[in-house]
Amino acid sequence: MNPSGTQRIPLPPVPDGWYRAIFSDELAVGDVKPLAILGQQLVTWRGEDERVRVADAYCPHLGAHLGHGGRVEENDVVCPFHGWRWNGDSGRCVAIPYSKRIPANACLRTFEVREHNGYAMLWVHAQGAPPWFEVPVIPETDDPGFRVYKRNRWVLDSHIQEIYENVVDVQHFRSLHQMDVERASWEPIGSPDGPIVRLAVDMRRDSAAQAGDAGKTEIESFMYGPGLQVTRLSGKLRGVSVNSLTPIGVEKVEVAHTYYVEVSDPSAEKEVEAFWEYYVDDHRLDFQIWNHKIYQPRPVLAEEDGDVAGFRRWFRQFYSAEPAPDGDHREAGSA
Ligand code: FES
Ligand SMILES: [Fe+2]
Incomplete structure (x- = not known):
């Protein structure tokens, strides 16, 4: 408020x-x-x-x-x-x-x-409908080859749609996170209006390298509906962060992360742990923005900005009941 x-x-x-x-x-x-x-x-x-x-x-x-x-x-x-x-x-x-x-x-x-x-x-479900998609099993969480490194949780003064919008906001990776992003893309998996999307960020120098001498590591994120998001490291560093987002009330969301590290040699494990520390620090930069920003129903966008309107259209599938009080999120980017 x-x-x-x-x-x-x-x-x-x-x-x-x-x-x-x-x-x-x-x-x-x-x-x-x-x-x-x-x-x-x-x-x-x-x-x-x-x-x-x-x-x-x-x-x-x-x-x-x-x-x-x-x-x-x-x-x-x-x-x-x-x-x-x-x-x-x-x-x-x-x-x-x-x-x-x-x-x-x-x-x-x-x-x-x-x-x-x-x-x-x-x-x-706002209309009381039964589940129309399922909670995925993230294989690493059930794999003895991985261990839990740490768990974090925060209560943010924000909204899940705002937090997720981060992934299509290509330019903020550069300006807020100082990442040298070459390309960032998000795409629905399965059907275009399905509940799962994948985010891929290609960096000239990958962000894992910023946490140490990491070598080549791929970073991918998936959103499984509004409540579960997964970030996976593959390649040299291997691990996964399983993130849940639960609305607590109006403009209050509890975000919890569980970080998994592949069990390997101690120095590689330390590198993955260092990456997760870097990942948390990176999130804190976003938290400060999310805790204070407003939802901008008709953002003024530059050509190089990400597909905010497309993202908001995708997210609309999770509002079965009512439009926003001002109805404006349906017009995102159109004016
Ligand atoms: S049994 Fe009486 S209030 Fe629950
Ligand atoms: Fe961010």
């Missing part, structure tokens, strides 16, 4: 997609935890079958927060207030300790969850 109370980024705050609810290692079997994401209060638990569930936090009975004192029974959650038990999959009430008759409308809203890459991700 601006001090005047107007939104800096008047876009729908939660695009449709898969979002990290919690890190896998933060939820053991039998754990119940509150979640405050997507502008909502939610509860998550891990059932005895080891699967993660996510549901609305507030008990339909008399409103207790299931994430504060709730407990797991088999794969269900039991409310701490009067003990009503809610099915982990359907959300239906399956037991009331003091009554034989369960009201027909006793149902908690539950979410689809996928757990891959160290993240439990939930599906959200």
Whole structure:
């Protein structure tokens, strides 16, 4: 928000997609935890079958927060207030300790969850539609040839569309990141209006070299819908950063990175770690911009700028409900 109370980024705050609810290692079997994401209060638990569930936090009975004192029974959650038990999959009430008759409308809203890459991700869709794409398995996250180097997380005063727009903004690589970029391109993978895009940045001197004596390393990024982004190093240095972006509320996004390093000899591993440190420093330059910029619905562009309008058209697929309040993002670059 601006001090005047107007939104800096008047876009729908939660695009449709898969979002990290919690890190896998933060939820053991039998754990119940509150979640405050997507502008909502939610509860998550891990059932005895080891699967993660996510549901609305507030008990339909008399409103207790299931994430504060709730407990797991088999794969269900039991409310701490009067003990009503809610099915982990359907959300239906399956037991009331003091009554034989369960009201027909006793149902908690539950979410689809996928757990891959160290993240439990939930599906959200403004119209309530089921998932139309899946969370990919990033092979390195499940490969004993790679290890986790580090994890970082930040809460930014921004919006996922704004953060993603970074990838088509070719000129900022040079001006903000001091990269000697020859060419940067982004392209949808599969169908042109599909949820996956690939970004390739060709540098005269690749950015890995700026982190040390790295030799030839290729850097590629992929976006899998609005909530998951992957940066992969291949060639001399090998590793992957698995980045999740979760809207917390209006103009608030939690970004989390997990960096993987190929297990090899110690000096090569050190070089990959150094690259990830460089990558974080690079992101901090963007954070400062994102935390303070406005969304410019009708940007004034130079010929050499990237395809901002094309990117915004691609991103529109994640807004099933409403256009932005001013509708302007549909006109990006056209005026
Ligand atoms: S408020 Fe949850 S059982 Fe009564
Ligand atoms: Fe950037």
